[in-house]
Amino acid sequence: MSRFLIQRPLPHGGRLVERVVTDKEAAKKMIRGCPSYDIKPTLHYETGVPVRNVYREIMSICYGFFSPVEGSMKQAEVERILKERRLLNEWIFPYPLVFDISEEDYKQLGVGPGDRLVLNLKGKPFAILDIEEVWRIDNPEELAHLTFGTPERNPEVVREPFNKKHPGWVIYRSLQPVVLAGKYTIINEPKFRPPFDRFWYPPRKSREEFDRRGWRTVINHQTRNVPHVGHEFLMKCAAFTGDVEPCHGILVNAVIGVKRRGDYPDEAIVEGHEAVNKGGYIKPERHLPTIVLWDMRYGNPLESLLHGIIRQNMGCTHHMFGRDHAAVGEYYDKWATQILWTKGIPSYGFPAPPTDVPYGLDIRPQNMREFSYCPTCKEMAYSETCGHKREKLSGSFLRGMVAEGVQPPAIIMRPEVYKVIVKWWKHFGYPFCNEKYVVNKEKELEVDLEDL
Amino acid sequence: MGEYFMVVLLDDYRMSKIRGTGLEENIKYMFGGELRLLEVKVNEELKDKILQEFDTARVDSRGAITDVPVAFMRELFNQVVEKKSLGPEVVEAVLAKVDEIKKAAEKESEYLPPPEIE
The missing domain is CATH 3.40.50.620 (HUPs)
Incomplete structure (x- = not known):
């Protein structure tokens, strides 16, 4: 074999993350007695138009597209990403990914670290979030700026300050204040519609x-x-x-x-x-x-x-x-x-x-x-x-x-x-x-x- | 007084409507002759009228008036065929239907009629 042949790379992080339970009976047991929450779209902080749905992140994480990420990130992980673009396990990663909810929803749920939360999508159980940490986004605007950079901090490539005309900046600016951090597992595989x-x-x-x-x-x-x-x-x-x-x-x-x-x-x-x-x-x-x-x-x-x-x-x-x-x-x-x-x-x-x-x-x-x-x-x-x-x-x-x-x-x-x-x-x-x-x-x- | 123009793109269907109007010799080509177009003349006064009636309209660096509603562009083609001309009277005739075009333009953000292709 030629030494010039390129081989397929391993997944980022060394192994594929796969967090999908396909056995329905096992899934039912996993969620028995757990509180549940209906996934809501992230709405534009000014206009109320949907700008993100966290279900897409849960899908991409649990099927391994984002390996080695396994769930909603803890505060220390988000801080490290914003500083060095690295996860806590050292592997490089560009963006904070979080499961965010409002203070009202958080109070109503009454969940905390160690709890398992069932996430419903379109009225059906979809995934679980095993909560390891609850933390707060105190300043979503600052988070949005730190996520993308500024001309002063990133002079090599950022040419203009980010603002509400940038759809990615708006997503982070529109996040709810309470983050439930922990691993996701899909317990009810969604079926894609044609095409x-x-x-x-x-x-x-x-x-x-x-x-x-x-x-x-x-x-x-x-x-x-x-x-x-x-x-x-x-x-x-x-x-x-x-x-x-x-x-x-x-x-x-x-x-x-x-x-x-x-x-x-x-x-x-x-x-x-x-x-x-x-x-x-x-x-x-x-x-x-x-x-x-x-x-x-x-x-x-x-x-x-x-x-x-x-x-x-x-x-x-x-x-x-x-x-x-x-x-x-x-x-x-x-x-x-x-x-x-x-x-x-x-x-x-x-x-x-x-x-x-x-x-x-x-x-x-x-x-x-x-x-x-x-x-x-x-x-x-x-x-x-x-x-x-x-x-x-x-x-x-x-x-x-x-x-x-x-x-x-x-x-x-x-x-x-x-x-x-x-x-x-x-x-x-x-x-x-x-x-x-x-x-x-x-x-x-x-x-x-x-x-x- | 500046010279302005509007571009009318020609696909096979539109070419069939142009045939026999005497406008064939005015056809210009892009992309190795694959894209055919006509340029309709617009005088200063008509240019100002278009910019006044349609706030999205603009004049590009070549003097082409662009970004008018699709309804405007469709009527522009219809008038080219009807008048068998590329002169300012074509745009004049389009602007005579400005209310109708504006009404159609309002609906354009909700619906645009798809082309009939096989």
Whole structure:
């Protein structure tokens, strides 16, 4: 065997966290006599609009996407993350994750350390939280600032102070004051509704699927968008990295969670990516669209760190990162993610890249620039190799075209992908997420639960 | 007096409506000829009227007027076909229906009619 062959990395932390009880009788015994609490969405601190649902974090933790995190974090752990981006067991991790409730709910529940709390979702028992500590968020605004950084504290990459226009900042600013910290366990597996069910590959399943397909090297494409041809070329060309041969597989992992108005619906995003392989633009044997549940924090380099953790846990060897990775607005340097993965960001606790610090990651970054159409080459061209003037593919230009009901040419968007957009447009009466979609999505969520 | 314009995108369906209007020779191309479009002329007065009527509308660095409601853009195409022209009279005719367009624009955040494709 060549010494240059890359092997699949172990999960972050050394083992996959799996905290899902599938035996219903055992689950019933586990919750007998325990107090229960109906999971509530986190509401925007000013507008009252849903901005997060902690059920998505519980799912991602218990199925191992966020390994080695096992539950809602204790105060000392949150403080360490904010200072060094490390868990108490030393492994790197970017964000505080907590189960927060109001003072009123806390008083009413009357629970404390040592108690087991049953968490209901959509009126059915869903998970348990074994409470180890109760602590309080005294100043959510300060927590929000510490989570993302400031231009003064993080001058390498933060360009503007975060504020209420940033959806991730709003999530932390909107947290309730009482944190119940402890491990989660899912005791009633939710069932994904179509079309999400066929894209659900939690880490154990994705690793098994890679084995089944004979994929040793896999590169991940992070998405929250319907793919245009620029994305397709990014995927195809980034996959030429690998070891002695191009990556065997391209994993598309769509972040499914609370939506912002103007986004494409999640249904169109996942089926749009599937249409790329159904149309043969990337062979289905080399391409696997999947989902992860997470209410995006849009933390650019910090978000990329979480993405690296999720995809390493899923079994990927490589991860592509582009300009403005998981970003909104101009809070961060547009290359902040690539700075993190090439030289580190000392002020976030990374004097070296996250792959080069103790208890760091093993997934390999593939930092990419952009693809756009070159009328001289008459093809999609890479910004760093094509020497001609190119026609930029802008998302807003495409969205304007779609909104007008004009089919984009196939050189910009594959007809199969456009058909998916129109399919869900007909379903929702709108091509993008509008207020009705956002509100309904947070009511219905992506899953249903059976009686326990 | 500045020269402004609005872009009318042309897919196959719209091309079929344009055929025979004499406007084919004005078609411009992007993306290696894959994207076809027409540019409708807008004079200073009409530009001001558009900006006044639609607060989302703006003029970009090329002098293109953008970010008007979809209903406006659809009516713009209809008027291009009806008038068989790319002159300012097209936008004039669109603005004559401004109340109707505004009513449709109000509903645009709730519903947009999907295109009929196979």
